[in-house]
Amino acid sequence: MKTMRLFLCLLLALLLNACAGSQLRGTGDLGLVIERASGHVTLVNTSARQPYARIEGLGDLSHASAVYSRDGRYAFIFGRDGGLTKIDLLEAKIVKRVIQSGNAIGGSISQDGRIVVAQNYAPGGIKAFDAETLELLSEVPAEYAPGKFSKVVGLADVPGNKFAYALFEGGEIWVTDFSNPRQPTTQRYPAGKQPYDGLVTPDGRYFLAGLFGEDGIAMLDLWQPEKGARKILENYGRGEEKLPVFKMPHLRGWSVAQGKAYLPAIGRHEVLVVDVATWKEVGRIPVRGQPVFVMARPDGRQVWVNFAFPDNGKMDVIDTLAGKVVHAFEPGKGILHMEFAPRGENVWLSARDDNKVLIYNTMNFSQQGEIAADSPSGIFFTTRAARIGF
């Protein structure tokens, strides 16, 4: 009798535990904040504008980024130390973690959601993993000449389970097709001197690589790759004067709104405006520092800009209709990243040196909340799962 009761009680406890961990909820309004200094991520809810869990043990998260599974349940986090960690946003735990290289710089997920690809500095190249198990499927070493390997930058997924990326030392753009994940095929396109970052336009059509070794941007039309990469914005870069550059801007911060791209100028206190039909510069907007991220609200009406040191406590907001800054403020110390709510009603900012994430209403610029976090950097919401070019 006593045994039976004990058994039942244990079973009950197990079931309660199982149930407690399994609160049903949608994943469309979830996200995560990278806490770079301590290897944590804080999980957040964008409807409540609150954190709901914290996970530790993710290694070196400086410059870490994240992509999401098709269902929005799992995040894949790429650490600087080559760690690739799969976390479950519903159970708030690490599902699997592998060290896939010695020195890595982000990754991406295929259009069909089955393949996670990491880009590596050392050993230079990309590696493809099964999104379910993190089993290594294949790798593409960035061997641009016999025995010479390049750092890989600017990796982005493009339609057809392909990935585009650039080789810093190799000076090339590569497009790798993972239709057969264990036997990828790669096309190579000469790009220019020292590509340092890349992006894909929101429609997945153009891959653009910023050049460190010369002025200009290399652009490959992925709809007509046989035409090869061509140079656009020949004056984009540090120019003749070789201005001091405190931090190379993030190309991933480029935004396209109303047929125009808004780009961080390099070394100048300006945002450049470019017509995407012609890829010619059509304007410059003065801002209060060297821009790092220049990001459009999802509707394209506003472009938010943060800055390199020593102006990294400032934010400028450009109204794209007025063509100028309409709001300038100092939300906190060390603003590293921003992420808009999917439909743009608010924006989340990482204030690293205040150990806070700050949430602002984008209509009236009022603060709507804040979340404690340990040196927060990247902020990533699950709606990225549905977008091309991340």
Add this chain to the structure above:
Amino acid sequence: MKTMRLFLCLLLALLLNACAGSQLRGTGDLGLVIERASGHVTLVNTSARQPYARIEGLGDLSHASAVYSRDGRYAFIFGRDGGLTKIDLLEAKIVKRVIQSGNAIGGSISQDGRIVVAQNYAPGGIKAFDAETLELLSEVPAEYAPGKFSKVVGLADVPGNKFAYALFEGGEIWVTDFSNPRQPTTQRYPAGKQPYDGLVTPDGRYFLAGLFGEDGIAMLDLWQPEKGARKILENYGRGEEKLPVFKMPHLRGWSVAQGKAYLPAIGRHEVLVVDVATWKEVGRIPVRGQPVFVMARPDGRQVWVNFAFPDNGKMDVIDTLAGKVVHAFEPGKGILHMEFAPRGENVWLSARDDNKVLIYNTMNFSQQGEIAADSPSGIFFTTRAARIGF
């Protein structure tokens, strides 16, 4: 002792039941198919490309449409009979159902996800409901002149918890601001004769209303509404010849890709191409019937077209780079609607008269699957939750 055991067993049973119903899963890859004839919806998973549940009791679902909660867990389904039904995609059940009017035609959800708005033919006007409880918050009767009420068409959410819509008899575009959900405020703009449908461009900037009583399209720039609605595409419509029109096209099917809008011609076997910078027609593409939905794949490379009777078994696929139809096929009988996977790798088609939903790969046009459904019509995936203008 026995009481205790009974109690424990009952508790156990309850817990097991609770756990069984609560399979944890992300909602990013879920969706639903309207089964118009029988008042069912079939719930589907776009990763498995399979149905996983079916819900009955939704009333008259002819011309029904759906929007989603911010978290992707709940769908709000607007029936033709004025029924508004909230369903839970995780528990696969109806949460709440109200009959909110006698004759309704769709609805929308606010940018912040808190307000669901239905548009009604009779009594003409819109009604706002609390997304949590479906409690009626307020209503805006479409009284365009004293004692005269209009049917409402083309309702779409726009940034700032506002909604834009058109009045068929009233000949006006109205924009209602629900910042205070119980005391909405409305602005009115003369639009033209008998607007029959409307849409908002993907960035939420322009509201366009097709006119039944005259040629042309009324356009309101929501960034500068004080300028009023103006007429564009003056030749868009049935024209001088008053061609026979088998079915007015769905404006909601309009697509913007690469700076061009692709529109169904009215009464003609053509898709019109319009430059969105100037709103001038720049081309026409011949197709095999009177187009109903003209929808771009998310990357804008392809535009898929279905047709009015008697050509409603055909589909034409336009390649936007080539500027012509590159694939034409007859997937099934009575193709009513289509929905793309969020990143465009496949498209789901409703074949009403075959009682099937058909799934095609958009890269190579191969069939990837099919799902049985009773007279399927609208197909809606949860990723709509993150988009403006639905």
